[in-house]
Amino acid sequence: MSIKHGLLALLDQGPRYGYQLRAEFESRTGSTWPLNVGQVYTTLGRLDRDGLAQPDGEDDEGHVFYRITDAGRRELHAWFDEPVSRADRPRDELAIKLAMAVTVPGVDVVAVVQHQRAHTLRMLQDYTRLKMRAADDDLAWQLVLENLVFQAEAEIRWLDHCEARIARRDLTAPAPAPLPAVSDGAPAVRGGRTRKGRR
Amino acid sequence: MSTPVLELRGLGRTYGKGETRVESLIGIDLTVAAGELLAVMGPSGSGKSTLLMLAGGLDAPTTGQVLVEGTEITGLSRRRQAALRRRSVGYVFQDLNLIPALTAVENAALPLELDGTSVRKARATALAALAEIGIEGLADRFPDEMSGGQQQRVAIARALVGERRLVLADEPTGALDSVTGEAVLRVLRARCDAGAAAVLVTHEARHAAWADRVVFLRDGRLVDDTGRQSEAESLLAKDVRG
Numbered sequence: 308m309s310i311k312h313g314l315l316a317l318l319d320q321g322p323r324y325g326y327q328l329r330a331e332f333e334s335r336t337g338s339t340w341p342l343n344v345g346q347v348y349t350t351l352g353r354l355d356r357d358g359l360a361q362p363d364g365e366d367d368e369g370h371v372f373y374r375i376t377d378a379g380r381r382e383l384h385a386w387f388d389e390p391v392s393r394a395d396r397p398r399d400e401l402a403i404k405l406a407m408a409v410t411v412p413g414v415d416v417v418a419v420v421q422h423q424r425a426h427t428l429r430m431l432q433d434y435t436r437l438k439m440r441a442a443d444d445d446l447a448w449q450l451v452l453e454n455l456v457f458q459a460e461a462e463i464r465w466l467d468h469c470e471a472r473i474a475r476r477d478l479t480a481p482a483p484a485p486l487p488a489v490s491d492g493a494p495a496v497r498g499g500r501t502r503k504g505r506r
Numbered sequence: 507m508s509t510p511v512l513e514l515r516g517l518g519r520t521y522g523k524g525e526t527r528v529e530s531l532i533g534i535d536l537t538v539a540a541g542e543l544l545a546v547m548g549p550s551g552s553g554k555s556t557l558l559m560l561a562g563g564l565d566a567p568t569t570g571q572v573l574v575e576g577t578e579i580t581g582l583s584r585r586r587q588a589a590l591r592r593r594s595v596g597y598v599f600q601d602l603n604l605i606p607a608l609t610a611v612e613n614a615a616l617p618l619e620l621d622g623t624s625v626r627k628a629r630a631t632a633l634a635a636l637a638e639i640g641i642e643g644l645a646d647r648f649p650d651e652m653s654g655g656q657q658q659r660v661a662i663a664r665a666l667v668g669e670r671r672l673v674l675a676d677e678p679t680g681a682l683d684s685v686t687g688e689a690v691l692r693v694l695r696a697r698c699d700a701g702a703a704a705v706l707v708t709h710e711a712r713h714a715a716w717a718d719r720v721v722f723l724r725d726g727r728l729v730d731d732t733g734r735q736s737e738a739e740s741l742l743a744k745d746v747r748g
Contacts, residue, residue, distance in 0.1 A: 431715040463711040
């Protein structure tokens with residue numbers, strides 16, 4: 308999550324101070340990504356260091372204002388122009404869990420899938436309730452919620468797919484796949500078959 | 507507690523015999539109260555549509571009972587079943603919903619007229635049903651003069667015309683784009699919030715999420731249930747707001 312670019316986007320609309328930035332950031336994203344004021348000041352420090360924003364005086368109450376620089380503006384527009392890559396996000400714990408569940412004997416994979424799906428669906432219901440209550444003119448908040456809605460939906464579709472794949476595997480091979488043995492003298496069965504098939 | 511609008515008790519449906527016997531539904535227990543929207547999800551062939559047909563008395567169960575507003579429909583004569591369907595139950599399907607030769611208001615008035623209400627009174631009641639969901643302006647349009655989303659909203663108005671309180675909807679948003687589909691679900695949700703009961707069959711989680719409760723069918727059995735939620739502030743409190 309790019310706090311840096313979020314703050315630059317706010318500063319692009321005029322000089323602001325830390326608490327103001329935090330409050331505006333949260334109201335734009337409907338508090339989906341809460342910030343503490345410490346994160347805001349740390350980020351402002353980095354923006355200053357990198358020449359993307361700079362201090363712009365204080366008001367009577369001692370609030371230090373920051374304003375965006377030309378370099379900051381270029382950085383902001385580059386951010387809007389670039390698609391977001393998901394490649395660097397942490398590996399998905401759920402995918403790892405299922406990958407493990409289908410290979411470890413004695414795990415009820417179907418139950419794992421079902422529990423996860425019911426859980427994700429409850430989250431999806433919650434997002435949908437929030438959507439029902441969202442003000443019609445608050446497009447920013449609605450789009451943020453819909454982002455969560457579509458992500459949850461994608462996860463549920465993937466879980467449906469997993470369930471179907473597992474059911475199909477269980478039809479063809481009723482016994483759960485055993486762990487590969489190390490010393491059975493046939494380490495290349497899978498690899499060999501694949502290679503043969505490709506030739 | 508008041509009588510549920512729909513109650514399924516130990517419902518089962520088997521097709522065929524011997525080798526070709528297929529158990530489409532097995533031991534389904536479900537209740538839907540007034541004001542409740544229930545979504546049914548599950549893969550193709552899991553029994554979703556069979557469940558809806560049985561709930562609406564369009565098909566008869568092999569075992570178990572279906573009660574609509576406390577009346578067991580399984581034991582009724584065909585004539586009384588048909589009368590109950592007209593008075594208590596409305597259907598919304600993916601397509602082929604409206605009769606092309608009738609206007610929106612005539613479509614919505616049809617169940618009442620079939621039940622013997624005078625044309626004038628049926629029309630007034632149908633206009634009220636259209637007005638309740640904000641589409642009285644479409645009253646005199648024919649189906650081919652309306653968008654898919656508008657037609658589905660008319661179908662919901664017809665499903666809930668007069669005293670009817672139960673809507674059975676089978677993939678009502680199937681042919682619609684995401685924004686239009688959502689508008690249809692908002693209408694369904696609003697009618698439930700106003701006291702109707704609805705069962706929504708869908709394969710889209712995004713649409714099922716409008717329901718108070720979501721159940722999953724697999725191979726004819728209920729395998730999962732999100733449960734009823736009274737006030738769900740859980741998410742913002744925990745997962746999102748941190």
